[in-house]
Every structure is written in structure tokens, then in C-alpha cells.
Amino acid sequence: MDTHLTNISVFAEIMGIDGKTLHKWYKEILSGFNPDGKKIIHSHDVVVKTGGSLTVLEVPIVCPANIEEHMGIDEKKIGEDFYTIMSNRKTGKIAFCASTTKYSDLQQAMKPLLPYMEKVRTITRDMAGSYAKLCTELIPNATQIADKFHVISNLMEAQQSVRIRYRQKALEERRKELQLYKEQEKLRMEECEREGKNFTPKKFYYHEPTFSNGDTVRELLARSHFLLYKFPHQWSVKQTIRAKILFENYPEIQKVYALSCQFRKWYARENIGKHSLQIEKELFQWYEDVDDANIEEMMNFKSLVESHEDVIINYFQNGDTNAMAENLNGRINKLITNNYGVRNIDFFFFRMKNFFT
Numbered sequence: 001m002d003t004h005l006t007n008i009s010v011f012a013e014i015m016g017i018d019g020k021t022l023h024k025w026y027k028e029i030l031s032g033f034n035p036d037g038k039k040i041i042h043s044h045d046v047v048v049k050t051g052g053s054l055t056v057l058e059v060p061i062v063c064p065a066n067i068e069e070h071m072g073i074d075e076k077k078i079g080e081d082f083y084t085i086m087s088n089r090k091t092g093k094i095a096f097c098a099s100t101t102k103y104s105d106l107q108q109a110m111k112p113l114l115p116y117m118e119k120v121r122t123i124t125r126d127m128a129g130s131y132a133k134l135c136t137e138l139i140p141n142a143t144q145i146a147d148k149f150h151v152i153s154n155l156m157e158a159q160q161s162v163r164i165r166y167r168q169k170a171l172e173e174r175r176k177e178l179q180l181y182k183e184q185e186k187l188r189m190e191e192c193e194r195e196g197k198n199f200t201p202k203k204f205y206y207h208e209p210t211f212s213n214g215d216t217v218r219e220l221l222a223r224s225h226f227l228l229y230k231f232p233h234q235w236s237v238k239q240t241i242r243a244k245i246l247f248e249n250y251p252e253i254q255k256v257y258a259l260s261c262q263f264r265k266w267y268a269r270e271n272i273g274k275h276s277l278q279i280e281k282e283l284f285q286w287y288e289d290v291d292d293a294n295i296e297e298m299m300n301f302k303s304l305v306e307s308h309e310d311v312i313i314n315y316f317q318n319g320d321t322n323a324m325a326e327n328l329n330g331r332i333n334k335l336i337t338n339n340y341g342v343r344n345i346d347f348f349f350f351r352m353k354n355f356f357t
Helices: 002-015 019-030 037-041 103-109 111-119 129-138 148-195 217-223 237-249 251-266 276-293 296-307 309-313 323-338 345-356
Strands: 046-050 053-057 070-078 081-088 094-098 122-125 143-146
Touching: 037 345, 046 103, 053 103, 070 129, 070 323, 081 323, 094 103, 094 345, 103 111, 103 129, 122 129, 129 143, 143 148, 143 309, 148 217, 148 251, 148 296, 217 237, 237 251, 251 276, 251 296, 276 296, 276 309, 296 309, 323 345
Parallel strands: 070 122, 122 143
Antiparallel strands: 046 053, 070 081, 081 094
């Protein structure tokens, strides 16, 4: 279908036909969507109970042929709704898509796939409780593996939260200074009115220390954003200087950064296949280091890791990740753009089904 669309896109460009006209032409005449496309997309919909009433759950894709040994499950926002997508980690093809992330709804929608779930040996997933329960109940033969991308994303969020906390404090100090200035100016204006004098507003000036590299406090905390994602050997010369200033003035950020790097080194591909006892020993040492630092944001991340410890450690068996699913998300986003959004959600899923199954 999309190869066909590419060919007519070239023709349309030669003929001077605009993109929206071409899209409409493709949808209504050439795609095969009319008249049966909508029926195909809704052929697997199920009725579920929501808040005491019955509603129709859209299940646009059910393709058992794409279920093999290594699968991934993830959520994806399409339009205004969140969808659960199960895909083949080897081929990138979609086996299942439904407009829900709720366990009870997924359990019902996945019934046609249950006879095929015995094939699955590993499944990567994020750390949502509904997906944990789903994999345990419906795919019992599969080893569950926490997706590394989601784990590291949570780690980076915790690390950046400390930097943001200090930046918000710096912004708060400036705001208070500005508020004080406004109150003083108001009093001065009222005094001038009482005394019949002309009022000349004073310009607000906020005195903020400047560091040796030229950054102010707010600039330092804002511009340190990207260097905290990198390891020290990846820093540029300017980032190395900025990091030194940042850590000298904010030792708590330095502690969080060190703990973040420690966890990322533990989670590295180089450790795949290492003995499980050594893996656990290094993780427990990291737990102790986090406790010693006693920084709330990192303690919260530690709690997340402890809650999903087994499925996180399973990564070290073979280094399985949801990389193909993340790649699939990127291709879906591209399809959304090429489809001029998802205003006609049925046609979008009709194309998605043709392209990804």
C-alpha cells in the first residue's frame, strides 16, 4: 500500500497536485479502505465493562502470525488515547493493538491470541503493574524483562529532578526579589502622590552571582541539563568546566550524578552473562550507597528498582531490550505525520495494519 502511495506521490508532484488532495484521493479511491476498511479494523472489537456501563473497546490489530519466541509489549499514545501494542522483537511487526492499558480489558481483548502465547519465551515490557500481571497470567512460559529504556528514563528523571529543584529555588529567589521591588515601588509612588512629586520608576535589577565561566546561577543550572546525561569522558571542554563549577556549588547534584553513573555502569552491556551473584552483589552495594546519600529523588528511584528487581536483573541473561518496539514507535510517529494526523482514526489503523503486519 505505502509503496503504491510513494509511486503516486511522485506522479502527483509532477502533475502539481497538493498533498492533501493526494491523501484524500488515496484514501477514498486507491487504498482499498472503502467500503470494507472500517469493518476490518473493528472486526476484533470487544464489549467491556467500564464504571458500571458497557463500552466498546477498539482492537484494530490482532495478528497471531506475528507471535514468535521474543515479543515486546509497550504503550503508545495515538491521538488522545493510550494504546497497548504487542510486537515481534525480531521483525518489528505488530501482533496486537488495543485502545487500553487496563489489565481486565486486555485480558478479554487478547483471548484470540491465547493459543499462540505458548510460543513466547521472552517478553520485554515497561514496569506498569497491568503489564506485569498480563505477562504473568497470559504468557506464563515467558521470561519477563524490564525494558532498559524505561528503567534508564526513570533514572535520568530522578537525576534531573535534583537539578530542577535547585533551579526552581533560584527562580523563587528572583521572584521574591521582584515582588519586593514592586511593593517598594508602589509605596514610593504613593508617597510621591501624597507629596505632589513626580514619580520616576526605578529599573528592577537583580544581583546574581556570576561564576568564572560567565554563567549566572540560573544559567549554570539550566545549561548543565545535557552534561548530566553523559559520562565524564564524553564531556566537551566547556562542559567539563561547567560540571566542575556545578559540583563545587551543588554537592548534592554531584552525589546524584555519581550514583546515576554507578547504576548505568552496572546496567551496561559489558555485564551481560556475568554471574548472577556478582550482579546482585553490585546492585546491593548501589542500594547501600543510595541509602548513605539519602537524597529523596534517588531514594524514590531505588524503590522503583527494588520493586522490579527480578525483571531488571533478567536483562543480564541475554541483553534483551525493547529497542525494536521503540523503533516501531518512531515509525508509527512517521506514519501519523504522513497520514496528516489521526483525525480519521479508522483509516489510520487501516494503513497501520497494512504497513506493520
